[in-house]
Amino acid sequence: MKKRFSIFLKPLTFFFDLLVINLVVICIYDFEFLNKLFLIYISLFWFISSSFLGYYKTNRNTRFYQLFKLLILQTLIFVLGYFSFFGFFREGVVVNNQTKILVSIISCLWSFKIFLFFAIKFYRSKGNNYRKAVVIGCDSSSIIISDVLKEDKQLGYQYLGFFSNKKKLDKEYLGSINESFFFILKNEVDEIFCSLKEINNEELKKIKKFASSNNRVLNLVPNSKEIDNNNLIKEFYGNSLLILNVKKLPLEIFENRLLKRSIDLLFSFFVCVFIFPWLFPIIILLIKIESEGAIIFKQKREGINGEEFVCYKFRSMKINSMSDKVHATENDFRVTKIGAFLRKTSIDELPQFINVFLGQMSVVGPRPHMNEHSKKFDRDVRNYMKRKSVKPGISGLAQVSGYRGEIKNQSDIENRVRLDVFYIENWSFFLDLKIIIRTIFNIFKGDEKAY
Secondary structure (H helix, E strand, O other), X not given: OOOOHHHHHHHHHHHHHHHHHHHHHHHHOOOOHHHXXXXXXXXXXXXXXXXXXXXXOOOOOOOHHHHHHHHHHHHHHHHHHHHHHHHOOOOOHHHHOHHHHHHHHHHHHHHHHHHHHHHHHHHHHOOOOOEEEXXXXXXXXXXXXXXXXXXXXXXXXXXXXXXXXXXXOOOOEEEOHHHHHHHHHHXXXXXXXXXXXXXXXXXXXXXXXXXXXXXXXXXXXXXXXXXXXXXXXXXXXXXXXXXXXXXXXXXXXXXXXXXXXXXXXXXXXXXXXXXXXXXXXXXXXXXXXXXXXXXXXXXXXXXXXXXXXXXXXXXXXXXOOXXXXXXXXXXXXXXXXXHHHHHHXXXXXXXXXXXXXXXXXXXXXXXXXXXXXXXXXXXXOOOHHHHHHOOXXXXXXXXXXXXXXXXXXXHHHHHHHHHHHHHHHOOOHHHHHHHHHHHHHHHHHOOOOOO
């Protein structure tokens, strides 16, 4: 698929808003200690409130009244949070200028948000930033959505035609439902609008699996049975046509990715600054005394979206030619005495916090496998590819659930993938926190599979 730079729009908008808030505050009053505290407070409050209210979750089909409602709600919450600061601190230059600061911030943010909304719609109406779309089905609702995609240029869709098992003498008819998959891949179609009235459950499962595996957006034109499905998000196209959008994975949402990255940076910074300086010299000395070779073991592994990166570990084995092909096994002759201790306590993984700091890994996520094994699992293990939709982690749900180390049976990797996919589909801050706590507990307790 072609690269889309619109994915950067939400994060850039967020950082612009944060910059505006900070610049307004800095320009209006002197930068004293209390004012620095206020700046940190108001920035954090904006991040938390905008994330909670979904301030940046505007889509192609978002109408102005929806944007206006979002602006009103975000402003009310922001004003409450803004003035709550002054309940704790009643002195200082910032208090004397609080109304001026607030009005300036709101004016700038409203102006930018509304300007950006109409600027993007105008840009799309001229045929730019479009997404290719097809419709599966040919009933009354499918015809309506086809007309909306063709006629409402501000939505930014390039409508290519429809698929149906009922053959039609229509220039927009592209073929049967089975023929749609090849067409979508060949023509780099971005979004699929699928009528639930024409297809059966088996066809729907097939379409959902295809869309998920090939990273295509799937929108469902509902029948009455699907309206209350909790796995779907209700959206409106045109004036009244209800569309069910297959719910995004938690880490496909910008605010969640930002929160997770913030946690990663916080943890990796703490480890690099407060643990590395005193622990690294000790580990380096112990490894050097026992065996010759590099202190840090480097290995190429697959990261997010299959992108290759160099993974760092403390070397725990004697130098050998099989280190990139064969996992460590129980009583493995290659593992040194100090290496056995490092592996048992997971200290050998500590250099991966450098990978986390560089953005190649996360503190929590599916463990990255050797490239040799990863290619095999791609072919042989169901849903293995889904693991690559997020950054690999130092620890993960599978590891704290007993699935770590050597893969002896097919069921070992299948259970590991099952837990990894569960983690991806159900990510939350508290799930990450739970996994981190269980990982720390296992380090002190020791893991019988850590060899």
